[in-house]
Amino acid sequence: MIYLLAAGLCVSVILIIGSHYGFRLITQMKHQSSEGIFDYLxxxxxxxxxxxxxxxxxxxxxxxxxxxxxxxxxxxxxxxxxxxxxxxxxxxxxxxxxxxxxxxxxxxxxxxxxxxxxxxxxxxxxxxxxxxxxxxxxxxxxxxxxxxxxxxxxxxxxxxxxxxxxxxxxxxxxxxxxxxxxxxxxxxxLTKLLRHQMSVLNKLPAFPLLGLINRRMHRSAGFRMEQxxxxxxxxxxxxxxxxxxxxxxxxxxxxxxxxxxxxxxxxxxxxxxxxxxxxxxxxxxxxxxxxxxxxxxxxxxxxxxxxxxxxxxxxxxxxxxxxxxx
Missing domain, CATH: 3.40.50.1820 (Alpha/Beta hydrolase fold, catalytic domain)
Known part of the structure; x- marks a missing residue:
């Protein structure tokens, strides 16, 4: 029983951390420098x-x-x-x-x-x-x-x-x-795009992470993916x-x-x-x-x-x- 509780707690922590990281990646990713942009051009x-x-x-x-x-x-x-x-x-x-x-x-x-x-x-x-x-x-x-x-x-x-x-x-x-x-x-x-980038590009489970990110997005940034x-x-x-x-x-x-x-x-x-x-x-x-x-x-x-x-x-x-x- 203790092991099951511990495992459940670990999963919850991982999901919380994952949703926070995903939210930051989607809405607040670090910018590229002007020098880097001109290097590319x-x-x-x-x-x-x-x-x-x-x-x-x-x-x-x-x-x-x-x-x-x-x-x-x-x-x-x-x-x-x-x-x-x-x-x-x-x-x-x-x-x-x-x-x-x-x-x-x-x-x-x-x-x-x-x-x-x-x-x-x-x-x-x-x-x-x-x-x-x-x-x-x-x-x-x-x-x-x-x-x-x-x-x-x-x-x-x-x-x-x-x-x-x-x-x-x-x-x-x-x-x-x-x-x-x-x-x-x-x-x-946007929902289809993020599901693709999460599951295909990053090899992460879209469920339940996408739903958790969506809730955080609504709470912090004021919009939902489906909007x-x-x-x-x-x-x-x-x-x-x-x-x-x-x-x-x-x-x-x-x-x-x-x-x-x-x-x-x-x-x-x-x-x-x-x-x-x-x-x-x-x-x-x-x-x-x-x-x-x-x-x-x-x-x-x-x-x-x-x-x-x-x-x-x-x-x-x-x-x-x-x-x-x-």
């Missing part, structure tokens, strides 16, 4: 710290609905331009990882706002909530652009990984100034969306973008980049990536053009790469 050949140092930019700030200071960089190559794109990064990185997309959108005539998501970079915040609160941060930045640059602005969104999930969550409440979204390696549902589902958010969206995913992504499985593509009403498109892992689709095939983004922009902002391409279908890039995950 330079290794991939998509951007460099020297380019960023020379870039004309200015720091900007807004306030979230719950009172956090949110930071970003404004890049304005077109002083009178009305095309804007907001670049949204992934988990544990910062706006520096979004610099790889600057030239892509500049060539399409866009001014850019690179933002630090809450709890990342120069933005305040204690927890990452995977779009539950971050979608309201996107709303704050959209309002900031309109307030500063006028009601005639057209705004696009580009999000990678966590940023992709955030952007898609925002679509359920999108402002009319927002005209399109690019979701690069997004998750379709984050980009899949549900896109089901009634009429905005043009381009989903992008690497075929070798095991961190956020490729099938999640395929699910999102199937759930999203037209107009929508899906680009699968063969050989790409998590977050490096642009590095693997920048030509195809750029082409698909350009088609999305033309559909969203130039529908009257006779040669505007239709955005409805699946594209699969054939270029392979052994570049590491970002």
């Amino acid at each position: 330079e290794h991939c050949g998509v951007y460099s710290r020297e380019k960023f140092k020379r870039l004309e930019k200015k720091e900007v700030q807004t306030t979230s609905v719950d009172g956090l200071k949110l930071g970003g960089y404004l890049v304005e190559p077109y002083q009178k331009g009305k095309r804007w794109v907001i670049l949204v990064h992934g988990y544990t990185v910062s706006l520096y990882v979004s610099t790889q997309y600057i030239e892509l959108f500049q060539r399409e005539g866009f001014n850019l706002l690179l933002i630090d998501q809450r709890r990342h970079g120069k933005s305040e915040g204690k927890y990452t909530t995977y779009g539950y609160m971050e979608k309201h941060d996107i709303a704050a930045w959209v309002a900031w652009i309109v307030d500063h640059y006028g009601e005639d602005c057209s705004i696009g969104l580009h999000g990678q990984s966590l940023g992709g999930g955030t952007v898609l969550e925002y679509l359920a409440m999108a402002d009319h100034h927002v005209k399109f979204a690019v979701a690069d390696c997004p998750y379709s549902d 984050v589902s980009p899949l549900k958010a896109v089901q009634n969206s009429s905005l043009p969306v381009l989903f992008i995913h690497g075929t070798e992504d095991n961190y956020v499985p490729t099938y999640m973008s395929e699910e999102l593509y199937e759930a999203k009403p037209e107009p929508r498109s899906l680009l699968l980049v063969k050989g790409a892992v998590h977050g490096n689709a642009y590095a693997v095939d920048p030509v195809r990536y750029t082409k698909e983004v350009r088609q999305l922009i033309q559909l969203a902002l130039e529908p009257e053009a006779e040669d505007s391409p239709e955005l409805s279908g699946i594209s699969v890039s054939n270029q392979l790469s052994a570049l590491p995950s970002g």
Whole structure:
């Protein structure tokens, strides 16, 4: 009897410690340094710290609905331009990882706002909530652009990984100034994502750990896993969306973008980049990536053009790469 009680106590302690560790890993994981991010970008050949140092930019700030200071960089190559794109990064990185997309959108005539998501970079915040609160941060930045640059602005969104999930969550409440979204390696549902990462990547039992983590998440961070589902958010969206995913992504499985593509009403498109892992689709095939983004922009902002391409279908890039995950 004593042995059974002792064993039960040990299991309880292990579960408590495991749920605490899992909660911290999911919502408060250590950030990557700016030097490490630029090392990765330079290794991939998509951007460099020297380019960023020379870039004309200015720091900007807004306030979230719950009172956090949110930071970003404004890049304005077109002083009178009305095309804007907001670049949204992934988990544990910062706006520096979004610099790889600057030239892509500049060539399409866009001014850019690179933002630090809450709890990342120069933005305040204690927890990452995977779009539950971050979608309201996107709303704050959209309002900031309109307030500063006028009601005639057209705004696009580009999000990678966590940023992709955030952007898609925002679509359920999108402002009319927002005209399109690019979701690069997004998750379709937070519960499914965490179950995959726990059981497949970390070889841990999803039951009962996931339930314990969920309760701790609700108690400490104010949200539950089931409250984050980009899949549900896109089901009634009429905005043009381009989903992008690497075929070798095991961190956020490729099938999640395929699910999102199937759930999203037209107009929508899906680009699968063969050989790409998590977050490096642009590095693997920048030509195809750029082409698909350009088609999305033309559909969203130039529908009257006779040669505007239709955005409805699946594209699969054939270029392979052994570049590491970002």
